[in-house]
Amino acid sequence: MPEILFLLVGLLVVAGVVVGYVATTRRSRGPELEPPPEQRAGTTTLERPPEAPPEEGPAVEVPPAEVPPVEEAPPAVEAPAAPPRLRDRLGKARATLAGYVGSVLGRSGIDAETWDELEEALLLADVGVGPTMEILDHVRARVKDEGITDPEALVEVLKAELKDRIGGGDRTLRRDVSDGRTCVWLFVGVNGVGKTTTIGKVAARERAEGRQVLLAAGDTFRAAAAEQLEMWAERAGADFVRGAEGSDPSSVIFDGVQRAASRGHELVLADTAGRLHTKVNLMEELAKVRRVSDREPGQVAEVLLVIDATTGQNGLTQARQFAEAADVTGVVLTKLDGSAKGGIVVAIQTELGIPVKLVGLGETAADLVEFDPDEFVEALFASASTPAAHRETP
Numbered sequence: 001m002p003e004i005l006f007l008l009v010g011l012l013v014v015a016g017v018v019v020g021y022v023a024t025t026r027r028s029r030g031p032e033l034e035p036p037p038e039q040r041a042g043t044t045t046l047e048r049p050p051e052a053p054p055e056e057g058p059a060v061e062v063p064p065a066e067v068p069p070v071e072e073a074p075p076a077v078e079a080p081a082a083p084p085r086l087r088d089r090l091g092k093a094r095a096t097l098a099g100y101v102g103s104v105l106g107r108s109g110i111d112a113e114t115w116d117e118l119e120e121a122l123l124l125a126d127v128g129v130g131p132t133m134e135i136l137d138h139v140r141a142r143v144k145d146e147g148i149t150d151p152e153a154l155v156e157v158l159k160a161e162l163k164d165r166i167g168g169g170d171r172t173l174r175r176d177v178s179d180g181r182t183c184v185w186l187f188v189g190v191n192g193v194g195k196t197t198t199i200g201k202v203a204a205r206e207r208a209e210g211r212q213v214l215l216a217a218g219d220t221f222r223a224a225a226a227e228q229l230e231m232w233a234e235r236a237g238a239d240f241v242r243g244a245e246g247s248d249p250s251s252v253i254f255d256g257v258q259r260a261a262s263r264g265h266e267l268v269l270a271d272t273a274g275r276l277h278t279k280v281n282l283m284e285e286l287a288k289v290r291r292v293s294d295r296e297p298g299q300v301a302e303v304l305l306v307i308d309a310t311t312g313q314n315g316l317t318q319a320r321q322f323a324e325a326a327d328v329t330g331v332v333l334t335k336l337d338g339s340a341k342g343g344i345v346v347a348i349q350t351e352l353g354i355p356v357k358l359v360g361l362g363e364t365a366a367d368l369v370e371f372d373p374d375e376f377v378e379a380l381f382a383s384a385s386t387p388a389a390h391r392e393t394p
């Protein structure tokens with residue numbers, strides 16, 4: 001009996017000691033709750049009513065107290081891996097053309113079938129009926145004038161014609177803004193074309209080149225879109241601003257611009273919700289986004305229309321509508337790695353005169369290249385049977 005009493009007293013003493021220790025440690029460490037997103041470094045969530053009035057003036061002043069000194073900006077990140085070469089990634093488009101071109105080159109001369117095959121090849125590549133006919137008319141005229149009879153020379157004339165059509169125009173991404181203003185690039189396009197992914201790729205590139213960048217989640221329709229963008233921002237070491245779900249995209253982007261300006265960032269990359277080019281109200285909203293993003297302290301230097309290369313000719317209709325609503329300055333053609341329809345480049349450039357500036361060739365940060373017309377045409381015509389790595393660009 002005394003043993004049991006002794007044991008009970010011992011247990012009580014031990015329990016008391018343990019409880020006391022735990023309470024002390026808790027107090028000294030503080031609560032272990034995750035900080036709310038707005039308190040995490042480099043991230044801001046703007047809680048605002050959905051109908052903030054950005055057109056009437058700045059909706060929300062960024063309080064100076066919230067702005068950390070510029071030294072606290074995210075560190076520069078490593079450059080993404082070397083960008084892929086166009087010709088290594090144009091597998092599908094190359095394979096489609098290679099069959100036709102191989103057949104043309106296999107003939108002893110140029111005959112009616114040769115022209116039929118070239119026409120079919122261009123149509124399959126989605127160059128479009130109008131441009132295909134024009135291109136072949138020009139090539140026919142040159143072949144006749146120059147007395148060309150050799151199929152190889154004919155293919156060279158066709159390549160030159162294509163390069164002529166998609167060449168020219170300024171493809172550099174513009175950064176020139178008035179003194180004291182912050183450069184804004186807007187990314188627009190229909191759903192799922194790759195806007196967010198492209199912004200992530202561009203952010204990685206800009207950061208690797210040492211620029212301070214802010215990503216603004218102007219896609220307030222889908223919470224997942226903002227989360228996806230935030231992930232890209234974290235990876236790239238970029239600043240990030242999002243708004244409450246359903247809030248006004250113009251306000252969110254404007255707040256992003258204000259924050260970027262106050263922190264001395266060079267560039268704001270603004271995402272917008274995917275929208276059908278046929279929905280008038282959404283296209284009007286986009287026009288407003290552009291106007292508001294252009295107000296001090298921001299200035300829109302690029303409106304980049306993102307087009308999915310696999311949609312082919314439909315991309316042309318989209319480009320027309322977006323150009324009207326948001327004054328598009330350049331095209332980013334994505335998913336060219338999985339498309340046989342690279343010919344849309346020709347259609348967009350010749351029919352709308354909008355230069356293709358960037359090309360997406362995959363889903364990682366490195367899969368973005370500047371568009372080079374000569375390289376593109378050579379890549380399209382490079383023989384599918386010859387390993388690209390062993391061929392020299394003529």
Ligand SMILES: Nc1nc2c(ncn2[C@@H]2O[C@H](COP(=O)(O)OP(=O)(O)OP(=O)(O)O)[C@@H](O)[C@H]2O)c(=O)[nH]1
Binds near residue numbers: 194197367
């Ligand atoms: N193969 C390939 N896939 C790509 C490329 N660019 C984007 N994608 C993929 O396309 C899908 C859609 O990309 P997002 O960036 O979410 O497209 P979005 O335009 O922002 O979509 P919404 O927000 O719905 O309008 C994702 O699975 C991307 O990984 C590319 O160049 N090549």
